Amino acid sequence: MNLKKALKHDVQVAGKTIPTMILVGLFLVGGGSAALLTNFGTVSRTADVDQAVTFDGPETFEFSAVGGQSDYQTSTVTNHLNSSAPVRVISSVKNTPSTDKETTSGTSLETSSILLKNGKTYSVVNDDAGESSASFVMVDGTPAVRATASYEKEPDQAGEVSAGLFFNASGTLMNSSTQTPTTFTVDYQGSGQNVQKPDWIYAVVSTSDQDYMILDPTVEADSGAQVSWSGDGFTNGDAVVYEVSEVDSAQTKGDFQFGTRYGPSDGTDPVGPLNLHGAEIRYVGVGTGTNYDQSSHEIYYTGFQFNGEQLIKSGSDFNADLPSGESQIGTVADANLAAVPGDYTVGLNVTTQ
Numbered sequence: 001m002n003l004k005k006a007l008k009h010d011v012q013v014a015g016k017t018i019p020t021m022i023l024v025g026l027f028l029v030g031g032g033s034a035a036l037l038t039n040f041g042t043v044s045r046t047a048d049v050d051q052a053v054t055f056d057g058p059e060t061f062e063f064s065a066v067g068g069q070s071d072y073q074t075s076t077v078t079n080h081l082n083s084s085a086p087v088r089v090i091s092s093v094k095n096t097p098s099t100d101k102e103t104t105s106g107t108s109l110e111t112s113s114i115l116l117k118n119g120k121t122y123s124v125v126n127d128d129a130g131e132s133s134a135s136f137v138m139v140d141g142t143p144a145v146r147a148t149a150s151y152e153k154e155p156d157q158a159g160e161v162s163a164g165l166f167f168n169a170s171g172t173l174m175n176s177s178t179q180t181p182t183t184f185t186v187d188y189q190g191s192g193q194n195v196q197k198p199d200w201i202y203a204v205v206s207t208s209d210q211d212y213m214i215l216d217p218t219v220e221a222d223s224g225a226q227v228s229w230s231g232d233g234f235t236n237g238d239a240v241v242y243e244v245s246e247v248d249s250a251q252t253k254g255d256f257q258f259g260t261r262y263g264p265s266d267g268t269d270p271v272g273p274l275n276l277h278g279a280e281i282r283y284v285g286v287g288t289g290t291n292y293d294q295s296s297h298e299i300y301y302t303g304f305q306f307n308g309e310q311l312i313k314s315g316s317d318f319n320a321d322l323p324s325g326e327s328q329i330g331t332v333a334d335a336n337l338a339a340v341p342g343d344y345t346v347g348l349n350v351t352t353q
Contacts, residue, residue, distance in 0.1 A: 053085050053322065053350070054078050060094060061331060061346045063109075068337035072136035075329045077115075077322065077350055084321040086353040089113050091316050091331050097342025108339035111346050112143045113331045114314040119167040119304075120328040121145055124254030124289070130161030132289060136330030139189060139300050143314040143332055149289035150296035164198070164287025165301060166252055167311055168325060172281040174205055174231035181228040186286050187303030188225070198299055199288045201227050204247060204256070205279040211247040212276065213256060215240045231277030234262050241274055253287055319353050 057075025064071070079085045091113040114136055121134035132149040147163035175181055184201045202215045216227045216239045227239075234241045243259035250256055262274045284306050288299040304311045313320045331348045 050080065052079065052081050053087060054080065055350050057329075057348070059347060059349065061333075061348070063333045063344045063346055067335050067339045067341070070138050070332055070334040072330050072332045073346075073348075074121075074136070075331070075348060076326055077329055078326045079322045079324050082324055084323050086319065087322045088317070088319050088351045088353050089115055089313075089315075089329065090347075090349045090351070092347050092349075093333075094345040094347045097340055097344065108336050109344050109346075110138070110141075110316075110334045110336075111332065112138065112314060112316045112334075113329055113348060114143045114145065114312060115318075115320055115322075116145075116165065116167070116328045116330075117309075117311045117313070117320070118169070118323045118325050118327055119165055119311055120251075120326075121147075121164070121330075122166045122252035122254075122285075122287075123147075123149075123163040124252055125161050126254065132161050132163040134163045134165075136332045137300070138332050138334040139302070141334075142302055143330075144189070144300040144302045145312075145330070146298070146300050147288050148296070148298045162199075162253060162287045162289025164253070164285055164289075164299075165304060165312075166283065166285040167304070167306070169203075169281050169284045169306060172307065174229070174276050174279045174281060176277040177230035177232045179230075181230040182281065183226065183228040183305075183307055184284065184286075185226045185303070185305040186301065189300040189302070198225060198286045198301075199297065201225070201286050202253065202284070203229070203281050204244065204250070204283040205276055205281050206247065207276065207279045211244050211282075212262075212274075212279070213242045213244045213258070214276075215242065231279060232275055234274045234276065241276075247282060250283065253285060 055075065055077050057073070061073040077087070091111045093109050093111055096108060121136075123132040123134045125132050130149070130151045133147070135146050137144055137146045145165060147165075149161045149163050151161050172182075182203070184203075186198055186201060188198060200215050200217055202213055204211065204213050206212075214229060214234065216229070229239060241262040244256040245259065246255055246257050286301065286304060288297040302312070302314075329348070329350075331346060333344065333346050
């Protein structure tokens, strides 16, 4: 009853008389049209972006050129992605020394680079009577990896001396004889005492409980060699299989510890048969060397294909799909016999395609 009486009274506002009922209605309308929220909150985050491909090595190299000879430098390029990255590799001569001698037109210094996909050169000497090396050179205008090995002791005193190429191939599986076999094709030029071929092509494979090295002394040939393996049975043919250890820490062929041997027969009954169908291929490689006699070997590798993929790319300007992980680059400077003498600067640039 009191509320009714109150609402019937008038209220003075700015000299005007306004019924209380109208004033209350105005307050209700104002309260009903209050603004709505436009944002429930804002959250910010920091995006840390790392470089996908990194290059370990100087962009320029100083070469003290000798006419008619070559020199080289090595670098490492790393793809941090889980997939391949398209890159372009460019090598060039940055300067030519001045001279007061008469010159003719032509090129004093040529440069080229070799990319070893997930690969590197290696050399192993397990005895002070041996020598080995792996370097980058030019052969008739073509970039190549030069592997040398020599030994001076009698066979019964021999230790391992070798050099060559070593590639990470993790994730590939050995096929069976009913499928396309695992294949390797090597392009090379050979010389030396009784050697016209790579001394071996090899693969390191892993099963669920053991690691093995398949070692194949390749066929005699003047240039180029191809081998193919299936995963079913390694008791016949040229391939020799060894149980190996120290696989996870291996950096070269010489890092593996060899155990039981599986065929072909070396005068004793081989252990077998050994089935490696479905085994994971961890490493592949090719090398030259000796552990059996007094000899010297020299091989120039220009190509290495594994299951149809070329693992060696070369040239002064080329594109390549860079696999995940580390890859070695060798940059070669080849001086013309009549080159202008002096110090040359050679540049190496790895960019996106």
